[in-house]
Amino acid sequence: MADHVSGDRQARTIVVGLGNPLLGDDGVGWRVADEVEGLLRAARDAGRPIPDVEIERLGVGGLRLMECLTGYEAAILVDAAEFPDRPIGEVRSCCFDELAEFAAGHLDSAHDASLRTALTLGRRLGASLPGSIHAVTVQARRTDEFSEELSPAVAAAIPVAAEAVVELVAAGAR
Amino acid sequence: MERITIDPVTRLEGHGKIEIFLDPDGEVANAYFQIPELRGFERFCVGRPVEEMPTLTNRICGVCPEAHHMAAAKAGDAVYHVDPPRTAKLLRELLYSAFYVTDHTTHFYALGGPDFVVGPDAPAAERNILGVLAKVGMEVGGKVIQARKQGHNVVEMIGGRKIHPATAVPGGMTQGITEEQRAEIEKIGRWSIEFAQFSLGIFDQIVLGNDAYKEMVLSDGYTHRTYYMGLVDPNKKVNFYDGQVSIMSPDGERVGTYAPAEYRDWIAEHVEPWTYLKFPYLKKVGWKGFVDGADSGVYCATPLSRLNTAEGMATPLAQAAYERFYDTLAPKPEPGGKRLIHHRLATHWARLVELLYAAERMVELATDPEITSPNVRIVPTEKPTEGVGTVEAPRGTLTHHYVTDERGVLTSVNLLVGTTNNYAPMAMSVKKAAESLIHKGVVVHQGLLNRVEMAFRLYDPCFGCATHSLPGEMPLQVAIRNADGEVIEVLSQNC
Numbered sequence: 001m002a003d004h005v006s007g008d009r010q011a012r013t014i015v016v017g018l019g020n021p022l023l024g025d026d027g028v029g030w031r032v033a034d035e036v037e038g039l040l041r042a043a044r045d046a047g048r049p050i051p052d053v054e055i056e057r058l059g060v061g062g063l064r065l066m067e068c069l070t071g072y073e074a075a076i077l078v079d080a081a082e083f084p085d086r087p088i089g090e091v092r093s094c095c096f097d098e099l100a101e102f103a104a105g106h107l108d109s110a111h112d113a114s115l116r117t118a119l120t121l122g123r124r125l126g127a128s129l130p131g132s133i134h135a136v137t138v139q140a141r142r143t144d145e146f147s148e149e150l151s152p153a154v155a156a157a158i159p160v161a162a163e164a165v166v167e168l169v170a171a172g173a174r
Numbered sequence: 175m176e177r178i179t180i181d182p183v184t185r186l187e188g189h190g191k192i193e194i195f196l197d198p199d200g201e202v203a204n205a206y207f208q209i210p211e212l213r214g215f216e217r218f219c220v221g222r223p224v225e226e227m228p229t230l231t232n233r234i235c236g237v238c239p240e241a242h243h244m245a246a247a248k249a250g251d252a253v254y255h256v257d258p259p260r261t262a263k264l265l266r267e268l269l270y271s272a273f274y275v276t277d278h279t280t281h282f283y284a285l286g287g288p289d290f291v292v293g294p295d296a297p298a299a300e301r302n303i304l305g306v307l308a309k310v311g312m313e314v315g316g317k318v319i320q321a322r323k324q325g326h327n328v329v330e331m332i333g334g335r336k337i338h339p340a341t342a343v344p345g346g347m348t349q350g351i352t353e354e355q356r357a358e359i360e361k362i363g364r365w366s367i368e369f370a371q372f373s374l375g376i377f378d379q380i381v382l383g384n385d386a387y388k389e390m391v392l393s394d395g396y397t398h399r400t401y402y403m404g405l406v407d408p409n410k411k412v413n414f415y416d417g418q419v420s421i422m423s424p425d426g427e428r429v430g431t432y433a434p435a436e437y438r439d440w441i442a443e444h445v446e447p448w449t450y451l452k453f454p455y456l457k458k459v460g461w462k463g464f465v466d467g468a469d470s471g472v473y474c475a476t477p478l479s480r481l482n483t484a485e486g487m488a489t490p491l492a493q494a495a496y497e498r499f500y501d502t503l504a505p506k507p508e509p510g511g512k513r514l515i516h517h518r519l520a521t522h523w524a525r526l527v528e529l530l531y532a533a534e535r536m537v538e539l540a541t542d543p544e545i546t547s548p549n550v551r552i553v554p555t556e557k558p559t560e561g562v563g564t565v566e567a568p569r570g571t572l573t574h575h576y577v578t579d580e581r582g583v584l585t586s587v588n589l590l591v592g593t594t595n596n597y598a599p600m601a602m603s604v605k606k607a608a609e610s611l612i613h614k615g616v617v618v619h620q621g622l623l624n625r626v627e628m629a630f631r632l633y634d635p636c637f638g639c640a641t642h643s644l645p646g647e648m649p650l651q652v653a654i655r656n657a658d659g660e661v662i663e664v665l666s667q668n669c
Contacts, residue, residue, distance in 0.1 A: 022218065022233050059233060060337060063280065063322065113284045117302045124304075125315050146218035 011054040013169055014072040014130075018079040020059045024147040025140035025154045028161070029078040030057045032138070035162035036078075036169075051169045066118035066129070075130040076168050078161060080154075081137035088141045089153030091161045093168070096133035132172075136164050192626060192652045194608045195659070200615025203657070204464070205605035207597075207630050208449065219587040224253050224558060224578050225344060231574065231589070232338045239338045240273040240329065241567035241592070242574075244415065249574040250344030252435070252561025253582070254554035261547040262346030267415040268359065268539040269332040269339060270565070274414055274532035275366045276325030277568045278477075278525050281634050282373060283318045286522040289628045290381045294390070301624070310376060321369055324362040328536075331355045346551030356546050363536030367491065370530035374495060377526055382502070391519040392503070395610045396629070398602055399424035399466045399516050401456055401473035403595065404480030405566045406431065411488040412480050412531065414566040420483040421456065424468050424516070426508025428483075429458070434564030437573055437590065442471075444598075453598045454590065464602050472602070475570035475595035476633055477524040482514050489538065492531035499527055518603055521632045525568075558582040567592035569634040593635045603629040617654060623665055626652060 017033025019026040037055045044050045058068060069075050077096065086092075096115075113121065122129050138161050141151040150158075191208040219230065227246040232239035244266055251258055258266075284303040288296075292305035300308075307315045326336055332351060333339025341348045351359070381387045390396065401424060405417040418431040421440070432440055443452035444461040455461045455471035462470040473479075487493045503520055504513045515524075539545060560577045570592030577586035607629040611618040654663040 020233060022230070058337065063284065063319075064337070067319075067322065067326075113303050117304060121303055121307070121315055122319075124307075124312060125319060127319075144213060146214040 011052045012072065013051060013053045013074040013076070013172070014069060015053060015055050015076045015078065015165055015169065016065070016068070017055070017057040018059070018061075018065075018077055019143075021057075022146055022148060024142045024145055024149065025138075025151050026080045026143035027148070028080050028138045028140065028150055028154050028158065031150065031155075031158050032078045032136070032161045032165065033057050035158050036165045039162060039166055040169075051172075053169050062113045062115055063118045063121075065115055066122045066127075069119075069130055069133075070122065070127050072130045074132045074134075074172060076134045076136060076165055078136045078165060079138075080140035080143055082140055082143065083137075086139045087153075088139055088151060089157040090139040091136065091157050091164055092139075093134065093136045093164045096135050099135055134168050136161050136168070192604055194605075194612070194652060194654045196612070196615060196654065196656050196662075198657045200613070202605060202609045202612050205601065205608045206449065207600050207604045208451075215589065216587045220584050222584055224250055224576055224582045224584055227574070227576065227584075227587075228342050229338065229340050238273075238277065238567050238569070238572075238592070240270060240333070241565055241572050243333070243339050243342055244270055244565045245563045245567075245572050245574040247342035247344065248416075248563030248565065249561045249576050250563070252563060253558045253576055253578055254344045254561075255556040255559070256345045256552050256554045258346035259547075259549045259552060261350065261544050262342075262550045263416070264539050264542055264545050265332055265347050265350065265550065266342050268536060268545070269329055269342075270415050271532045271535045271539065272325045272328035272332075272359070272362070274568060275370075275529060275536065276322050276329075278529040278532065279318060279321045279325075279369070279373070281568070282522065282525060282529070283314075285631055285634070286525065289519075289624075289631065290387055290522065291376075294624050294628060310380070314376075317369055317372070321366065324365065328359050328362060331359065343551070345554045348551065350548050350550045351546060353546055356540055360537060360540040363533055363540050366533035366536060367530065370526065370533045371491070373529060374526050377523055381523075391517050393517075395606050395625075396519045396603070396632075397516050398474070398518055398599060398606075399468075400470070400599055400602075401429070401459070401468075402479035402482040402514070403473050403475040403571055404483035405564065405571065406484050407488060409488070410485040412484040412486075412528070413488070414528075414532070416565070419564065419571060421473065422479075422483040422512060422514065423510060424466070424508075424514070425510045426512035426514050427510030428512070429456075434573060435562040437562065437564070437575075441590065451597055452594070454595055455598065464598055464605070466602070472598045473595065474599045475592065476521050477528050477568070478515060478518065478521040479570075480566060481524045481527060482512075487527065487531045489531050489534035491534055492527055495527045495530050499523055518599075518632055519628070521634075525634075569593055570595045593633070596633045596635065600630045600633050600635060603633075612654070615656075617663060617665075623652060 015036055017029035019029040021027035021030045033055050040050050138157045193206045195204045197203040228243050231242040231246045234242055287306040288301040291309050292301050329339055330336040334341045402422040405413050406420040407413040407417045420431045421429040423429050441454050442457040443454050445452055456473055459471035487496045500513045503515045507513045557580055558578045562575045564573045572592045573590040575588040578584050604626055607625045611622045652665045653661050656662050
């Protein structure tokens with residue numbers, strides 16, 4: 001599932017497309033990850049230098065997600081979002097630490113810890129976790145009905161979100 | 175109780191939402207726990223080849239992909255009328271046992287632990303795994319992470335992928351394991367046995383050694399006398415991967431055991447006007463409402479239920495832990511002859527007994543002389559028709575039922591997932607928790623959210639979409655309504 005675009009050893013930065021690709025707009029994180037991978041491969045094939053990055057697609061949260069981030073210096077999480085009163089397809093980018101106020105309505109950790117708690121745990125246990133974690137989100141319309149189709153506005157946001165991710169990667173996710 | 179009529183168009187939906195209805199005297203009349211339900215899975219699957227189901231259903235959510243993977247593979251075996259080779263069954267069960275070690279460990283330390291180790295009245299901010307480790311020592315956190323890492327490694331070795339296993343298929347497995355992998359898994363199993371014993375020791379020391387906690391476990395507020403469900407092997411011992419479904423009455427009488435394919439003869443679903451969720455109940459007993467007792471068809475399917483329906487555990491250390499469990503909490507048998515524990519908070523202890531069994535079972539399976547045999551699949555040749563596959567998911571009995579055409583293309587799919595079994599018991603437990611804190615319309619705010627949360631958390635409910643959206647803390651909202659259905663108060667956390 002993981003794809004190291006630029007080589008064999010562990011990359012510095014990981015881009016994680018989060019969500020469930022079978023649940024309609026919830027799959028947008030994976031689709032953005034696909035798009036980012038395509039952009040980076042095209043750049044590499046054209047002989048342009050590309051950042052040291054690994055692309056991953058996951059449907060997990062909490063402790064499992066924290067474990068998957070171990071060993072990277074920077075992480076970019078791409079996910080569907082259901083912020084109140086925001087237009088469908090809106091792309092937002094922020095530091096993970098800024099997400100607290102937006103956590104409303106999202107279940108992340110019914111079975112273990114929240115990612116925030118998991119990261120604190122990992123750091124206290126001495127795990128090498130990213131110093132910088134960003135989130136790029138796409139406002140979703142529907143994430144509770146099984147479908148492999150995205151809403152048109154969400155699908156249209158994929159290139160925008162992918163560009164935001166590539167910019168973060170290029171900037172070292174700082 | 176005053177009858178409360180709720181317009182069906184106002185059906186309650188929402189994440190972690192609890193509605194408490196009061197009667198005219200201000201006492202709790204009813205309480206309902208809303209679980210977000212994902213829709214359209216059957217429609218999504220129909221028209222696909224049945225062989226896809228083990229890898230498709232394990233993507234329903236990120237919580238128990240291994241359980242769906244196994245149930246789907248077993249249903250696929252049945253659809254194709256094929257009995258996998260012994261080694262394939264051993265490998266599936268080995269993967270599944272490793273998954274259980276991981277899942278039960280996580281639940282105890284990250285979810286159940288905070289209620290006991292940190293305490294039910296501690297601030298919400300401390301009631302998490304960090305609070306647990308602050309009490310029991312940070313080095314325990316290292317063991318938890320190690321247990322999880324090793325479990326993931328075993329799943330990857332046998333299942334081919336680290337998160338969504340892919341190797342169980344109709345007729346067996348697509349790959350076996352090498353001697354080197356076998357030895358590594360045996361080592362992990364032996365470590366897991368020690369870790370499970372260590373965890374039981376923590377429970378002993380912190381919960382059983384504390385009179386207040388013990389009193390809480392035994393209190394009426396967390397006690398229900400319902401029917402119990404669980405898979406058992408031919409010796410009536412707990413089994414996670416295979417067996418007959420056993421039903422035990424609240425009076426300790428075995429009502430019967432049935433083959434998973436007969437589930438529709440035993441289970442029916444009750445519909446309420448206020449929710450899209452359906453409430454399974456025992457058909458032969460009937461639906462009498464959200465009430466306890468032998469006349470009510472409400473049943474429960476959890477670690478505690480599995481222990482209650484079985485005659486014991488199939489491995490020696492777990493059997494000793496099982497006996498201690500019953501000696502401590504249910505020294506006398508019920509009228510039907512079986513010792514039962516009806517104290518729902520004891521589910522956390524039952525989970526640790528199962529953790530020990532899963533670890534011991536890993537070693538048994540990893541040391542079976544046939545585990546490294548290359549004979550892992552019989553390619554199906556029969557015409558596909560219909561099949562049912564059942565396993566015990568950590569959070570309850572999981573059943574997949576498929577019907578296909580002669581090409582193996584799905585024409586009908588029905589899933590009865592672990593948490594669904596417990597919808598009615600969870601509502602009843604939430605109601606009891608609310609009853610202890612609301613009288614004559616006066617709400618005791620202190621501890622209400624925690625007590626209510628504890629009431630459903632012990633069931634380890636699976637929110638199908640638990641990990642699908644943006645990371646955040648688990649929200650919980652409690653709405654209290656008067657006898658006219660009007661919301662009079664809302665309490666919330668992380669909302």
